[in-house]
Amino acid sequence: MSAIRTNAAARMLGVSPNTVRSWETRFGYPTPRRTEGGHRQFELAEIEALKNALDETHEISSAVAIARQRGTGPPTDWRLRSAFGHFSSEKADLLLEESLSVRSVERTVESLLLTAVGSLREQAAPSGDDGCAQALAGHASAAEAVSPEYCFAWRYATGWLAAAQRVAPPAARPEGVLILDATAPLGIDALYVQALELFIRRASLRVLALPVELQATRLVTALSALKPTAIVLGGSAQSMDLIARLVYTARQSLGDVEILDYRGAVPDTGASTVGRLGDSPSAAVEILGSRLVALTEAAAQLSVGPRFVRTPSKQRSADTSAHVTVLSGDGASVAG
Numbered sequence: 001m002s003a004i005r006t007n008a009a010a011r012m013l014g015v016s017p018n019t020v021r022s023w024e025t026r027f028g029y030p031t032p033r034r035t036e037g038g039h040r041q042f043e044l045a046e047i048e049a050l051k052n053a054l055d056e057t058h059e060i061s062s063a064v065a066i067a068r069q070r071g072t073g074p075p076t077d078w079r080l081r082s083a084f085g086h087f088s089s090e091k092a093d094l095l096l097e098e099s100l101s102v103r104s105v106e107r108t109v110e111s112l113l114l115t116a117v118g119s120l121r122e123q124a125a126p127s128g129d130d131g132c133a134q135a136l137a138g139h140a141s142a143a144e145a146v147s148p149e150y151c152f153a154w155r156y157a158t159g160w161l162a163a164a165q166r167v168a169p170p171a172a173r174p175e176g177v178l179i180l181d182a183t184a185p186l187g188i189d190a191l192y193v194q195a196l197e198l199f200i201r202r203a204s205l206r207v208l209a210l211p212v213e214l215q216a217t218r219l220v221t222a223l224s225a226l227k228p229t230a231i232v233l234g235g236s237a238q239s240m241d242l243i244a245r246l247v248y249t250a251r252q253s254l255g256d257v258e259i260l261d262y263r264g265a266v267p268d269t270g271a272s273t274v275g276r277l278g279d280s281p282s283a284a285v286e287i288l289g290s291r292l293v294a295l296t297e298a299a300a301q302l303s304v305g306p307r308f309v310r311t312p313s314k315q316r317s318a319d320t321s322a323h324v325t326v327l328s329g330d331g332a333s334v335a336g
Helices: 006-013 017-027 044-057 060-070 077-085 089-100 105-124 131-136 148-166 188-202 216-226 240-254 281-304
Strands: 003-005 040-043 176-181 206-211 230-234 258-262 307-310 324-327 333-335
Touching (some): 003 006, 006 040, 040 044, 044 060, 077 148, 089 105, 089 148, 105 281, 176 188, 176 216, 188 206, 188 230, 188 258, 188 281, 216 240, 230 281, 258 281
Parallel strands (some): 176 206, 176 230
Antiparallel strands (some): 324 333
8 A cells, every 4th residue: 555644745746744734624635645644645646646736737726626636656555445335336336347448357457356355454453353253252243243344345245256256258278276255244355265266267277266165065976076186174163073074075986186275174284184275366376287297197198098019029038038118108018
């Protein structure tokens, strides 16, 4: 977040702090946010836009009109957070559409959407306590433990991500990924898991996300349909017993399938054989892609297997059985 105080904004604009405040009152621009202590903080991009317009017009009312018309450059998480704070889905839509015109879907999701919603959660729970964790512990419902602004932002984000998935291109690669969702309603991890599903889909992989509360016996039909190359455990709001039952069922059905952790579903004790994908969806997809390539190459080597070629009969000894040469998958020969 690029925000500056009133004095710094005034220096950039070449006016006094009182003048900046008067412009805010008169024109509603530049628009500050307030800190917990009541101090103004202006978005740097907005001040820069106003300064450029002032340099051209040398007249504040015209400069404000031009700065508003031009906008403030690519949308920032602070502007999106402000839209959420005003419960304005229309403004949030415009900011995300504007971002998509200059950024990829992945960058828009990570640098704007997830960051803005996450900052609202941190504001509602500055100690780092997760309202959803409280709900799971029986202390409060998730909605009671977070702010109305966060609830609005969370629901907006999950709807936006679902809409983005519906317009994602169809899978073009054979590998399948099953995501076992171990998050909680209104938890920030739920959005990160949903973003991961979107990013995997946009990487042309087949993907299916299912809740870990699903009965293990009912998982078999999904496994038969998807035939996943890897299973991702996402989120940390559910018990290890639930996760372990589904992983056991998957391995009984698929064999030694790759199991990967995303955002702490499996505690990192140092002894776990579960691979780690990290916390951001883009980094997770990059690591996942590398793992899938390695698995595909290994499977190809195994499918080739050893080939047996009988040597010509004229090279056989009269008193010995047929001589056999074993060609390994990479062409190396071993006499037998």
